[in-house]
Amino acid sequence: MPRFLLALPHFLLGGPPPRAAAPARLPPAPPRSIDFARDVRPIFNRSCVSCHGKEKQRGGLRLDEGFLALRGGDAGPAVEPGDSSRSRLLHLVAGADAELKMPPGKRAPLAPAEVALLRAWIDRGAAVPPRRPVATPARSAHWAFPPIRRPPLPIVKNATWARNPIDVFVLARLEKEMLAPSAEADRATLVRRLHLDLLGLPPTPEEVDEYLADRRPDAYERLVERVLSSPHYGERWGRPWLDLARYADSDGYEKDTGRPFAWRYRHWALAALNRDLPYDLFAIDQLAGDLLPGSTPEQKAATGFHRNTLANHEGGVDREQFRVEAGVDRVNTTAKVFLGVTLGCAQCHDHKYDPFSLREYYQFFAYFNSDVEVNVPAPLPGARRLPAREAKALQKLEANAKAYRAGKLPAAQKKWEEELKPAYSKALPANVQTALKVAPAKRTPAQKKLLSAFHAINDPELGKLTRALAELRKNEGPLAPALALGPRRKTHVMVRGDFLRPGIEVRPGTPALLPALPARGAPTRLDLARWLVAPDNPLTASVAVNWAWHKHFGRGLVATSEDFGTQGERPSHPELLDWLAVDLRERGWSLKQLHRLIVGSATYRQSSHARPGLRKRDPSNELLAGQARARLEAEALRDGALAASGLLVRQVGGPSVRPPQPAGISELTYAGSARWVESTGPDRYRRGIYTWFQRTSPYPMLMTFDAPDSNLSCVRRERSNTPLQALTLLNEVVFVEAAQALARRVPREEKTSPARLRRAFRLCVARGPTATEAARLAALFEDLKALAAEDRAEAAKLAGKAPPPGVDVAEVAAWVALSRALMNLDEFVTR
Secondary structure: OOHHHHHHHHOOOOOOOOOOOOOHHHOOOOOOOOOOHHHHHHHHHHHHHHOOOOOOOOOOOOOOOOOHHHOOOOOOOOOOOOOOHHHHHHHHHHEOOOEEEEEEEOOOOOHHHHHHHHHHHHOOOOOOOOOOOOOOOOOOOOOOOOOOOOOOOOOOOOOHHOOOHHHHHHHHHHHHHHOOOOEOOOOEEEHHHHHHHHOOOOOOOOHHHHHHOOOOOOOHHHHHHOOOOOHHEEEEHHHHHHHOHHHOOOOOOOOOEEOOOOOOHHHHHHHHHOOOOOOHHHHHHHHHHHHHHOHHHHHHHHHHHHHOOOOOOOOOOOHHHHHHHHHHHHHHHHHHHHOOOOOHHHHHOOOOOOOOOHHHHHHHHEEEEEEEEEEEEOOOOOOOOOOOOOOHHHHHHHHHHHHHHHOHHHHHHHHHHHHHHHHHHHHHHHHHHHHOOOOOHHHOOOHHEEEEHHHHHOOHHHHHHHHHHHHHHHHOOOOEEEEEOOOOOOOOEEHOOOOOEEEEOOOOOOOOOOOOOOOOOOHHHHHHHHHHHHOOOOOOHHHHHHHHHHHHOOOOOOOOOOOOOOOOOOOOOOHHHHHHHHHHHOOOHHHHHHHHHHOOOOOOOEEOOOOOOOOOOOOOOEEEEEEEEOEHHHHHHHHHHHHOOOOOOOOOOOEEEEOOOOOOOHHOOOHOOOOOOOHHHHHOOOOHEOOOOOOOOOOHHHOOOOOOOOOOOOOOOOOOOHHHHHHHHHHHHHHHHHHHHHHHHHHHHHOOOOHHHHHHHHHHHOOOHHHHHHHHHHHHHHHHHHHHOOOOHHHHHHHOOOOOOOOOOHHHHHHHHHHHHHOHHHHHEEO
C-alpha cells in the first residue's frame, strides 16, 4: 500500500494525538493580519477540497467552508485554534513526519509561505466568516431511495388474461417485448406447486384428488386458503427467514459451544408467521421487543434475532473486541435484511458506491452499542409448573440474590473500585472510566446508576447466584436468548473499523439519504425499529415484497435481493414493485395477503414448460413469460422424501434434533467436543428446519444442497449442481430409509402391482404416470425383482426391516430400488 494511503487514516482519520513539532520545523508565521477568505480559503481550494470538499469528504473532513474546517472530521478536530503545534492539519501539510504528508501522492506540496499563512491563521485563533447556510447534498436519484407511491395500472391489449393487478404490469412488459404469456399449468401441477411454495411439502394423493374433484369456480382460491391456514406454512416461510437471521444452534469460532435454547427464537418466528403477525410488528418485535412497554416473554424471545451472532467465549479473548463485532454484525444484518443495502461497506470508510458515510455507519451502530445479552425465562404455552421442591429452591435463590444486591453488593462495589488496577481500568468503557474518576460523593445520579449496573454485571458473587438461578430456571422452561438495554455507552467512530482507534463521538442516527427519524429525546432501538417500518421509508416494504417474490419465482423483481444500492440490478418491473410495496403497507403488512395475491395471479399459474425461442430470448425469465423451474431447497428435498415415504413427523416447533449423519463429521469440531448423539423415535424424522446446526460441522446433507453456513445473514441461497448431490439422494441415510419405508408402504396400501406403481409414482410427484411411464416402471420393477431373487441375502440388506406379510423379500428389495429411482427423478427434486 502506498505510504500516503497509510498516512491518511493515521492523522485525518484517527490514531494517536499529533506530536508537537519543534518550532524550527514549521515556517515562521508572517507578522501581518490573516483573513480566512483572502489567505486561507484559496490554499484549501487549490490543494485540499478535491478530497475534502462538497463532493467528497475523506475522513469526514470538509475544508471548503471555514466553520466546517473547525468542526473537524471523523477522528476529531483537525485544527486547534490558538495552537498550531497541536493541529493535525498543519502537521500534515508541513510534512512534520517524513512518511506523512498532504496533499497525497505526487501532488505538489504546499509552499513554505502557504504553510506559514495557515500557521498564523491557527495561532491567532483560526477566525472564520460567520456560519452561512450550506446546501445539503441532494438525495440520491438512484431508483431505490425516493419515496414510493402506488402507480396507476398500465393499459394492456389482452386484459382478459389478467386475474389481478400483478398480471397487468407483467402483461404490459410482455406486450412491449411482443411476447405472449404461457398457458396455465395443469391442475395437478398447480396443487403441487402451491404446497411446495407455501408449505415446503408435497401434497398427498388425497389432497390432489380433493382439488381435482372440486369443479367450483373458486376451487383454486379455496385451495389457497386451505394451504395458507396450515401450521406448516410457518415452517416453510420460517426457513428462509432463519437464513436472514443467520440462525444456528452453536456459537461459532473454534470451540463452537452449543446453544441449547437457540431454538426458542425459531419457535417464536414460526408461530408469528403462522398467525400472520403483520410484518411491521414482526420487524419491531425482533429488533426491539424488549423495549416495548409491558413487553411479553414472547416479544423478548423475538429479539433472539440478534442473538444469532457468532460469539467467542474462549479463554484469553478480548471481550470488548467481540462485543463490538457482535454489534457490527447487528448493524450489517439489520441494514441488509430490512433495507436491502450494503451499509456494512461503510464500517471502515465512506461507502465507495452508495451515499453512506463512515460517520453514518457508527450513528447506526450507536443504536446497538449499549445492548447486553441476556437469557430470559420464556416458557411455552401450557408448560408444566415447577415441582414444589424446585419452586421453593428457586424462591430461596431469588431472595438471596435480592438480599445480596441490597446488602453486600454496594460494599463489593466499593472494594472493587479501591482495588481496580490502572491497566484494567483503561479497558473499561469510556463512560465508566469517566465516572470512576469522580469521587463517590460528587457523582451524579446517572454516574452512580451507571457504575452500579456495570459492577453488578461483573460481580463474581452475584454471577454465581445468577448462574444458579439460570440452572434452576431451565426446569421452569426454556431460557430465550434475548437483548436488553444495558448501561448507556458513548459511541465513537472507529477509525478504519478498529475498535482500538476511537474517533469523534456520535449520537444514534440514520442515513441522511433516507427520511429523518423523528426527534424525541435520546433515540433507542425501538425508535430505529419504528423508523424502519414508517410509511415514508422507501425500502423496507419493497425489500420484503422482493424477498417473497424471489421465493415464488426463483428470481426477485430485483435480482440482487441483498443489494438495492447502485451496484445492484435495477428492477425488472419497477412499477409492479412499487405497487406491491404500497399494497403491503396499506393492507396492514400482511404477508399471507401478499402470498395470496401472488399465487392468485395468472403470472404465477403459468406453465413452466419450455417454449421454442423463449429461453434464448429471456434465459433468466426476467420477463415472466412462464413460470420458473427450480430445484427444491435442501430442507424441502429431505422433507419431500420423508413425506412420500410416510416417515415424516409433522410436529411443529420445539427444540432442535439430530438425525443420522455420516461418521466422522462431528469429530471435525474442536477436540471432538460437539458430539452428534443421534435422535431416536419421532425426532429422527422431523423436518429439516429442526436439524441441529453446528457451525463448525454443519449437517452435511444440507450443505451439499447449498444451505448457508449461518455465519452471516443470507438473503439468496446459491444454487449448484454437482455429482455429490446425486450420490447423496441415492445413498444418504435418510433417503435410503425413506426408500425402504416407501417400499413397505406401497404394498400395504395397494393390492396389485400396477396400482402399487401408480401409488408410488403419485406419492413422489403428485400426478399419475403416463402410459409410457407406467410401462417403463413396470419393466424396471420386474428387472429389479429378478436381480434381487438371485441374491436374497443382499436383497434382505437392501429391504431393511422385515417385509410386510405376504410380500417376498426380493419384491420388497425391488420396491426399495424403484423408490430410490423415483426419488431421484428430476420431477421429484424440482418445483
